[in-house]
Amino acid sequence: MELFDKLYDEHEKVKVRFVGFTTEDTRFDFGIVYTNMFFGKPLVICMQTGRSTLLDPKDLEDIEYIQSSFRIKDSKQAADLVEFFLDALPQIPFETQYE
Template sequence: MNGDMLIYDETEETKTRYIGFFGEHKRYDLAVTQTDRFYGKMLVIDIQSGRSAIIGPDDLEEEGYLAHAFELTEDQAAELHELLSQIIF
C-alpha cells in the first residue's frame, strides 16, 4: 500500500456487546461497540444486513434516523429505538 494514501492506522481496545432479539416485525442481530473513536457515541452494526451507524442519545431522538440508517419501516425503527434507548444514554 502506498503510504501517501493512508489517512490513519490506529489500534484501540473496544467493548462490544452482541444482542439478538425478536420484535413484533423483525428479528434483530446487533453488535454494539463502545469506543473512544466517536466522541462517546456507539457503533451499531446490524449483522444481518451489514448496515451500521454511529449512534448517540441525540441520534436516537432524531426523527427517522434509525429508519434511514438501517433501512427499516417506521414500526421496525420503533422496536429498535426501544432497545437502543436502554443501551445508549
C-alpha cells in the same frame, strides 16, 4: 512517493456487545462496539445486513435517521428499535468537532 496522508492509526481494546432480539414482527441482530473513538459514540452494526452507523441517544430522537441508517421501511419497527437502543446506548455528552 507518498500516496496517502495518514489521518489516524489507532489501536484500542474495545468492549463489543452482540445482541439478538425479536419484537412482534421482526428479528434484530446487532453488534455494538463501545469505543473511545468517534467522541465515544458506539458503532452499531446490523449483523443481518452489514449496515452500520454511529449512534448516541440524541440520534434516537430522529426516527427517520434510524429508518434510513438500517433501511427499515416500517416506522413501528424503527420505533421498537429506538426503544431498545435507548437502554443499550450509553448516555454521553456529545460535542461535534465540526461547526
